[in-house]
Amino acid sequence: ERKSIINWFYRESFDIKHVDIIAMRQPGTGEWFFRRPEFQGWVQKNSNSPILWGYGIPGAGKTFLCSVVIDHFQERKRTANYGLAYMYFDYREQEQQGPYQVLASLVKQLLFQLIPLPPPVDELYKRLEPHGKRPSLDELYSILKVSFTEFDQVFLIFDALDECDQKRQRKALLPLFHRLAQSGTHIFITSRQHPEDIRDSMSASASIELSPSIEDMRLFIEQRIEENVRARRIVKQGKCKDLIINELIQSAQGMFLLLHFHIELICEETNVRLMCRALQSLRDSSNEERPLNPTYDRAMTIIKNQGKGSTAIAMKILSWLVEARRTLSVDELREAIAVENNRYELDEYDWTDKATMLDVCAGLIMIDEKSNVIRFVHYTVQEYL
Template sequence: MSFGFGVGDFIAIINQASKLRKAFVGAPSQCKELSDELRSLQSVIHDVDVDLSTTELNSHQRDDLTAITKCCRDTLTDIENVIKKYSAKESHSIRRIWRRATWDPDELRHLRDRVCVNVGNLNAFNGKLARIQISDVLMNMSDEQDQMCLDWLSSTDYATQQGEYSSLRQPGSGQWFLDSQLFHEWIKVPQQTLFCPGIPGAGKTIIVSTVIDELNNMYRDNPEVGIAYIYCDFQYIYHERQKVNFLLACIIRQLLQSMQKMTPGVLKMFNNHKSKGTRPSTKELSEALLSVTKAAQQVFIIIDALDELNDSKKILDEIFDLQVGEKVSLLATARFIPDIVARFQGMPLLEIQASRDDVSNYLSTSLEAMPYLSRKPGLHPEIIKGICDAVDGMFLLARLYLNSLSGKLSPKAIRTELRKLTNGSQTYDDAYDNTMQRIIDQKAVQTMALHVLAWVTCAKRPLTATELQHALAVELGEPHFDEDNLSDIEDLISICAGLITTTVDGTRNVIRLVHYTAQEYFEHKLVCWLPEPQQTIGTACITYISYEAFGTGSCLSDAEFEERLEKYPLYTYAARNWGYHVHDEPVADTLLLVFLLDQSKTDACGQAVFAQKGYVSHGDYSLDVPLGMTGLHLVAYFGLAEMAKVLLERRDWLSVTDSLDKTPFEWAATRGQDEIVKLFLDRGIDANYRGLGCRSPIALAASGGWISTIELLLDYGVEKGVPRQIQKMKSIEPLFGGQWRWIGLK
């Protein structure tokens, strides 16, 4: 390290923390949290140590790190003194006897808080290091406009995911892949494609993170080599970030960053669109990507989990076309999906399997961190061999099987469970069935665990940790949110027996299922334990947006809106998605009706549905959204026809408008809600109605591409004496620039 610290400074702290964690074995249960925080301290110090190896610090930064390091040493020394104070070693043994009667919980809590402060300070310092490194990478770019261009291209570069997966990797894991002849050929020979399929849970993502680290190490100081990678995710399969334009923009950004240069083609595209607030077409992005690859001597593109893309064909077409004339190498992983495998026919293939050494290494490390099993070192070889024999190259099964042993207290119980694993069918369904049985056996927390799994499985988008906490704290029938009902996120994860985990998505800490096989499993089997999960979620969402806090209606300023979002983290999700959950499984009419008839609360809900965060450079919410939305506006927006009938029986509010002068009928046409549109037309609404926006319902439906809605409106609004097919042509042709045939009309 260049600033005067030696590797030993950090190793000493890491070793001391490890020594103290081992000393806590057999200590009172209150010590577990302190032991866990010590593990976090070890991890973050290791991260700082790695980042410092490539970063130059100024005098102020050196002083800051010196002070933080001293605090860490002092805290660990005080913890060591407390251990000596409350325990003593047995004669001729390494075991400690704890004096539980004299244990002071406040003293322990104070020490834990000090460790947390040290972890927080180190994380903050590491964040500064990351910004320094990014700044160094971008230093050679021409000016501030280049950075603005990168931000405009994409806000995602997958660096956070890469860091997370790298941290999960055990030292030495994946070396078999890096040593393989096919991988060496892929590195050395330009324009190569290496397809790496594998069964679910084989460790494909960890191998990808290994490859990326290897490339970054090899070409760290070579600006003529571009490196870009994409981690596909089943939870975003219908999300904007899975579309080809998003992926191309992300690849361009990463290549420019790794090459530390900006190309004229990309700058031209940026200048053409930025001032207009528009986004580039696929063709423009393809041309820009071509300009970037031409500026490089070699380009590497890595895509993990192609099978988790909604349409992998488009991005593969783009890259394969690029390879024809440029030195672009592609490495991709996927399950054995026939359509995907066929795209790589005749190309080098290297199947990914969890090697026995990798699985054994993972199990050995994990056993040391498990409360009961860590205290039975004599059984570790037996456990490792039994699980390795059972999983047959499936990393995820190793994790699930290891978790299944966590509640076994005696050697006999552990061996009995190992025999079951060895004789099992080695399918994920069996492993998930066994895990669910463990959850069901937790009588005290069974219901809470099922609700956690319901939210994580059925939510319309990944939830943050805070959103999930609020979702589970909702009490039906209560008009106010009670923060005393919040559960610790660590406890929520724990009661789900390893089936959910946290991951970083941009700046958000989100909760997700451990693997896409778990998603597939619960989509079919969750109802076996929780019969109506969508109703459960829909009811909670409606209860949340019905709180008295929203009785004041919409917010009039960004500051007020931000304050509401901060106090009620589930507000946006509940407002934007309650209708979808209710559409899947109806909730109690009384609950829904009370909300829909409250104008102030539906107004507040409507604002949350449409308010969007502005550009990064601005940071404010755009409150230029429809206000004054009624209950009928909302049910028209979400397509809840039965509830629309109930509302219309209570009053005639078909013509009521929001602040954008849109009626519920216009919202139904805009959203392609055919059943609602038909309901309104049957009530006498004119199919050719034009509101103050001067756009006909057909034009509104056409703007969203709702072909069936257009046909429905034509059926109700055909001019007398004009053949229906001609009327269709007359009405639709102008909307689609004369290309009416492509929408299926004859």
């Protein structure tokens, strides 16, 4: 019955995206963050605000760092009576990011950590559920406050707040976060710096600029080269490992997303000279006003220079992802791109496999393996297209 009560508050899973991010993250990433005085002051309540706002440019790796922070407190929970709840916001999931859904998810996560459930939880369930009713927003907030009292400290973590719609979500969420902060919780929020409403709301909060450390970027590059047999052989032959690492770090301009695309580009080359030319090309494009655009331009050139069939599939995939009003599963997109004029039946022989879908799109899309959701590798791809 305990599980039924908890799921009554919020039926959706809350950890799928976190698990997918962990699978893509290099071990040791983000350890520098815990040494920063802003983080330590926030944890120890030495700062003037219970909210720590982490801001950074698009593609800086804020989501990966957020996952590191979540794992940090997951580990601390083993030896301390900490409550932890989190939410990854996504521009494609606006309907799941209103105040009601956020509170319901937080309630579910904290209740999972409590045995037994607090009496008010059981009382609310028995009063409403038999009549097919759901808790109101105020009732959710009351249950959340009850759950706070069961822990010595509570940490709430919200990633990519800027991906919430300003009028439909952020207008209500920002006051809600400050209200939660007044209940004795620690709140960590990440976003871009420039949405004016977020910047204004966080003006009195502790803040920290988020950008990947040199160590994180070096670790990422070394791992990618090591995983690619041909690239590993060419780099060893040319004795150019340090050159590649230094050039890639410089051309990335503090963006992990750029680093991801650039290392993939380098690893595609077939000899030392071509690798060096590719590095020069990246160096020349690093002064662009929109630094991601040349990278996306190159990806689109690769897509258009494929065989006719591969290009057609890639363009269908990109078009569907641009126009979709919600996230799409791999199976949904497979079916959509398989549709042809004057055909009224489809079967598995019409479907494009995952590997091909990823390959023809030249790194612009990704698949979350646990949720089987297919999406752009970053929201800036949508803006570019």
